[in-house]
Amino acid sequence: MRFFRRFFNRLANFVSKRNDNRRLQEEIEEHIALQTEENRYAGMTAVEARRQARLKFGAIGTVSEQYHAEQTLPFAENLFRDLRYALRQWKKSPGFALVAIVTLALGMGATTAIFSLIHSALRLPFPHAEHMVAIKNTYPAGMATVVSYPDFEDWKSRNTSFEHLAADYASRMTYVGPHEPVRINASSVSSGFLSLFGLNPVAGRDFSPAEQVKGAAPVCVLDVAFATQEFGSPASAVGRALALNGKSYSVVGVMPPMTPSIQRRAQVWLPLEAAPPWENHGNNYLFVVGVLRPGVLLTRAQGDLTVIQSQIDRQFPDNKHGIQLISLSEALFGSVRPVMLVLFAAVGFVLLIACVNLANMLLARSTERMREFGIRQALGAGPWRLVRQSLVESALLAAAGGSAGLLLAVAATRIPIQAWPKFLEAPGEVHLSGAILLFSAALVVLTSLLFGLAPAIQIFRHSAKVALQSDARTMSGAREQRLARAGLMAAELAFATLLVGGALHMVTYFVGLLRTDPGVRTDHLLSLSYSLPELRYPKDAEERLFYSQLEQKLAALPGVESVGASDDPPFASRPSSGDFLYEGGPVSRDHNLFTNIFFVTSGYLDTMQAHLLRGRFFSAQDTLTSPKVALINQSLAARLWPNQNPVGKHIKIIDNDWRQIVGVVADVCAEGAAQPAGLQVYLSTSQFNGGLSDISVVLRTRTDPMDYADAARQAVYSIDPALPISNLTPVQALAAQSIAAQSTAATLMGALGLLALLLASVGVYGVVSYSVSLRQQEFGIRIALGARRNQIFALLFSSTAWIAGPGITLGLLLAWPLNQWMRALLGKSQQLHPATLIWTTLLLVTVALLATLLPARRAAQADPMRAIRSE
Amino acid sequence: MGKKPDVLQGTLALMVLKTLDVLGPLHGYGVARRIEQISGDLLSVNQGTLYPVLLKLEHEGVIASEWGASENNRRARYYRLTRAGKKRLQAEAREWEQTAAIIAQFFKVKAEDFS
Numbered sequence A: 001m002r003f004f005r006r007f008f009n010r011l012a013n014f015v016s017k018r019n020d021n022r023r024l025q026e027e028i029e030e031h032i033a034l035q036t037e038e039n040r041y042a043g044m045t046a047v048e049a050r051r052q053a054r055l056k057f058g059a060i061g062t063v064s065e066q067y068h069a070e071q072t073l074p075f076a077e078n079l080f081r082d083l084r085y086a087l088r089q090w091k092k093s094p095g096f097a098l099v100a101i102v103t104l105a106l107g108m109g110a111t112t113a114i115f116s117l118i119h120s121a122l123r124l125p126f127p128h129a130e131h132m133v134a135i136k137n138t139y140p141a142g143m144a145t146v147v148s149y150p151d152f153e154d155w156k157s158r159n160t161s162f163e164h165l166a167a168d169y170a171s172r173m174t175y176v177g178p179h180e181p182v183r184i185n186a187s188s189v190s191s192g193f194l195s196l197f198g199l200n201p202v203a204g205r206d207f208s209p210a211e212q213v214k215g216a217a218p219v220c221v222l223d224v225a226f227a228t229q230e231f232g233s234p235a236s237a238v239g240r241a242l243a244l245n246g247k248s249y250s251v252v253g254v255m256p257p258m259t260p261s262i263q264r265r266a267q268v269w270l271p272l273e274a275a276p277p278w279e280n281h282g283n284n285y286l287f288v289v290g291v292l293r294p295g296v297l298l299t300r301a302q303g304d305l306t307v308i309q310s311q312i313d314r315q316f317p318d319n320k321h322g323i324q325l326i327s328l329s330e331a332l333f334g335s336v337r338p339v340m341l342v343l344f345a346a347v348g349f350v351l352l353i354a355c356v357n358l359a360n361m362l363l364a365r366s367t368e369r370m371r372e373f374g375i376r377q378a379l380g381a382g383p384w385r386l387v388r389q390s391l392v393e394s395a396l397l398a399a400a401g402g403s404a405g406l407l408l409a410v411a412a413t414r415i416p417i418q419a420w421p422k423f424l425e426a427p428g429e430v431h432l433s434g435a436i437l438l439f440s441a442a443l444v445v446l447t448s449l450l451f452g453l454a455p456a457i458q459i460f461r462h463s464a465k466v467a468l469q470s471d472a473r474t475m476s477g478a479r480e481q482r483l484a485r486a487g488l489m490a491a492e493l494a495f496a497t498l499l500v501g502g503a504l505h506m507v508t509y510f511v512g513l514l515r516t517d518p519g520v521r522t523d524h525l526l527s528l529s530y531s532l533p534e535l536r537y538p539k540d541a542e543e544r545l546f547y548s549q550l551e552q553k554l555a556a557l558p559g560v561e562s563v564g565a566s567d568d569p570p571f572a573s574r575p576s577s578g579d580f581l582y583e584g585g586p587v588s589r590d591h592n593l594f595t596n597i598f599f600v601t602s603g604y605l606d607t608m609q610a611h612l613l614r615g616r617f618f619s620a621q622d623t624l625t626s627p628k629v630a631l632i633n634q635s636l637a638a639r640l641w642p643n644q645n646p647v648g649k650h651i652k653i654i655d656n657d658w659r660q661i662v663g664v665v666a667d668v669c670a671e672g673a674a675q676p677a678g679l680q681v682y683l684s685t686s687q688f689n690g691g692l693s694d695i696s697v698v699l700r701t702r703t704d705p706m707d708y709a710d711a712a713r714q715a716v717y718s719i720d721p722a723l724p725i726s727n728l729t730p731v732q733a734l735a736a737q738s739i740a741a742q743s744t745a746a747t748l749m750g751a752l753g754l755l756a757l758l759l760a761s762v763g764v765y766g767v768v769s770y771s772v773s774l775r776q777q778e779f780g781i782r783i784a785l786g787a788r789r790n791q792i793f794a795l796l797f798s799s800t801a802w803i804a805g806p807g808i809t810l811g812l813l814l815a816w817p818l819n820q821w822m823r824a825l826l827g828k829s830q831q832l833h834p835a836t837l838i839w840t841t842l843l844l845v846t847v848a849l850l851a852t853l854l855p856a857r858r859a860a861q862a863d864p865m866r867a868i869r870s871e
Numbered sequence B: 001m002g003k004k005p006d007v008l009q010g011t012l013a014l015m016v017l018k019t020l021d022v023l024g025p026l027h028g029y030g031v032a033r034r035i036e037q038i039s040g041d042l043l044s045v046n047q048g049t050l051y052p053v054l055l056k057l058e059h060e061g062v063i064a065s066e067w068g069a070s071e072n073n074r075r076a077r078y079y080r081l082t083r084a085g086k087k088r089l090q091a092e093a094r095e096w097e098q099t100a101a102i103i104a105q106f107f108k109v110k111a112e113d114f115s
Helices: A002-016 A021-042 A046-057 A060-071 A074-092 A094-121 A149-158 A224-231 A298-315 A328-333 A337-378 A383-413 A434-452 A454-461 A464-468 A478-515 A540-556 A604-608 A634-640 A705-719 A731-738 A740-774 A776-784 A789-826 A834-860 A864-869 B006-023 B028-039 B047-060 B083-108
Strands: A132-138 A162-175 A182-189 A219-223 A241-244 A247-255 A268-271 A284-292 A322-327 A525-531 A560-566 A576-582 A594-600 A612-615 A629-633 A650-653 A658-665 A680-684 A694-701 A725-730 B063-069 B075-081
Touching: A002 A060, A002 B047, A021 A046, A021 A060, A021 B028, A021 B047, A021 B075, A046 A060, A046 B047, A060 B047, A074 A094, A074 A383, A094 A337, A094 A383, A094 A434, A094 A740, A132 A298, A132 A328, A149 A162, A149 A284, A149 A298, A219 A224, A219 A241, A224 A247, A247 A268, A284 A298, A298 A322, A322 A328, A328 A337, A337 A383, A337 A434, A337 A478, A337 A740, A383 A434, A478 A740, A478 A789, A478 A834, A525 A705, A525 A731, A540 A560, A540 A694, A540 A705, A560 A594, A560 A604, A604 A694, A629 A634, A629 A650, A634 A658, A634 A680, A650 A680, A658 A680, A694 A705, A705 A725, A725 A731, A731 A740, A740 A776, A740 A789, A740 A834, A776 A789, A776 A834, A776 A864, A789 A834, B006 B028, B006 B047, B006 B063, B006 B075, B006 B083, B028 B047, B028 B075, B047 B063, B075 B083
Parallel strands: A182 A268, A219 A247, A594 A680, A629 A658
Antiparallel strands: A132 A284, A132 A322, A162 A182, A162 A241, A162 A284, A219 A268, A241 A247, A525 A694, A525 A725, A560 A694, A576 A594, A576 A650, A612 A658, A629 A680, A650 A658, B063 B075
């Protein structure tokens, strides 16, 4: 109680800066006067009386201090005094303060921002996200695919490991609204799917159980952006009718978008059970997601489903297959996660380099402060006072740098979505990862405190006398300091080497990707896709007619050199695959060779300017009635008939006809510029029924492909004004998009590598510059004794080399295990090229030497007279 | 310099309170002299340390101060005991008596008492 009264009194005094010093002075004066009088009565002389009175009173200064201490908050007062002092120091050497704060801000801010961005993008914000798994079919060739409807239903009814099982089928449907028809993304979902992902209706409601049975009246739920775009607001969309693929669906609700979305972001959701597209065991099209029961492990669920599947397989032996369960986050992000990890590591290294820089700077300063602390100690400052001073300075530095870092991190998370890396779906919102912020803050605060305390700690170890005499060069602790600085610089260079090496590696890999021959010529090529609605094109004949009319119109456009079509756009292919039999090979179909199958028109490969290695492309002579033919790619040829001419041999695929191979095509990177081509078989659409309903057309143009976009669109509408077209883009854009992920990763790594180089060079410069300033006298003497400029240079370069050498070597040595880790992670068959290592070394050595150059020039210009005279 | 304690400060505070209780309002010098007389050597040097204690007690609310005229008609600050101060004095006096009694018991103890 008393404590609080006193405390509040003190606080009030402190804040109002009330100073009752005058009162104390008066009281003291009065006291001493009275004592003096007594002494005089006792017989002393006036002078002696006063003197004795003062002696009896005691040290006025101490009393004053104690009085004052009682009055206010000495803690706060001291703190402010220390802060003001620290700020004055900063004003004296603004360069140091600036560099320190920037280093801290970069280290903390960049790390936190990138961690948070990636963490947010990889987060699954669904309820039960940790228990969600994706379930796929597996086939003998090791492929994992989507699932069939009856399988899904069986699993749902018979399993014991899942709380919920739900499925999703992504398709494209034609929506005819007030404007021209468009293809939109539709998602047929099983019951409970939407709520599984935590989606709550913004307007209206989710599907009701009655709407999710076979044959129910068609209803749909819209995505909120789509609803707003088409109907003005979510609320006004409910109850309206939507024309999809010629049927009318009634809108029952509007949902917010699912982020991240499992498949393409859907604009409309439909109930799956009301009209499942295919209902037999062989047709796989569902993406199945399950929520494990609490306490059930993935392995147990896998076992459970495997048993169920084997039961199904007994009943339907033609469609037997295995099951694979993987966690949902692995399924969605599995391919991206390794790259993210590598980036994490890189950013971590940048943080380390920043901390090392900071430590070096603080150490350097500490030796300067030794002398000052020695003087202060001699004047009566207790050692703890000095420690407190150092603490306050370091804390101030950490606070300033930390806030700057926080600002940086927050700003970075507000990056507009357009700038978002394309391979990561932009998350709904980016959460600043508190954990990472704390971690990096702790790291830099620790560094600054640790190294900022160095001078004060030295006080405890050496007497004030030594400190006073100190001259940063001759102090006994100087050797330790030098070693510490050298060690830190070597560590910094090691990290920088690692980082730069990694960055170079990624960048060269990416450049290599860009350079690989995709197997076709991508320039001057326009692509567009369309999908013919069944209602108006029920038969194969109508589809063919449409295409041949379109092909004619497009070919007739001035500037169009050739036209062709295939089932998927170039570089974005999701080919079907199948097993096959080949001449001279095993007789049964179970020999585990699957190949990708591409349906193409006769003009396609020519338009794409694929490389024909042997034989011929498809031509007009290949029709439904002519002998069946096929084209294979080089890889398949080498696999099946190594060292032989495949032309003339036969292959049986898809149907029961033996087809003659009429040509061999060089590998084409159909699935993406970075994907290996694999085994490829081309079949002509003219020899099959169907296959022309959903295709991608390419035109080889003489000038810029987008010049022809309008004309192409017009060509389509002139045949069918109600047909939506999509993907009207130059093929080059498609190619670039297919390696967007690698491009972003390479860019980020490159940026980080540059940052590391910058930080390292600043660090080296700082350390060398500082040691030069310490050795001014020595250089002056050397010059006076006749040393020439290049000798001084050599001296400095060699001393840098002694530190940089081991540092860089350490980095190179560590690069090997790190590269192994990267390879295991990324699964790339990219060996670390010796060339990369050599370039890295050259870069780092150059940086170190350049950073030494400026201080070296200063050293060589040292005026001998001044240097000798300086203390 | 917080070595000199709290022990001294604590007893000093008590002495100040008792002095003011017995002798009524006094100025700082008066308190110092009376304590010196009663306690013998305890406060013969460093009388100045009284003033921080006075301030502390005033902050705690057990004494109050105001300006008045000293014997020589000069300005002096007079301290007096407040009601809270009286209560505190009584409480502390009781505590001291208790402590003294316990210690006295211990000193009376002989070896035979433990068996």
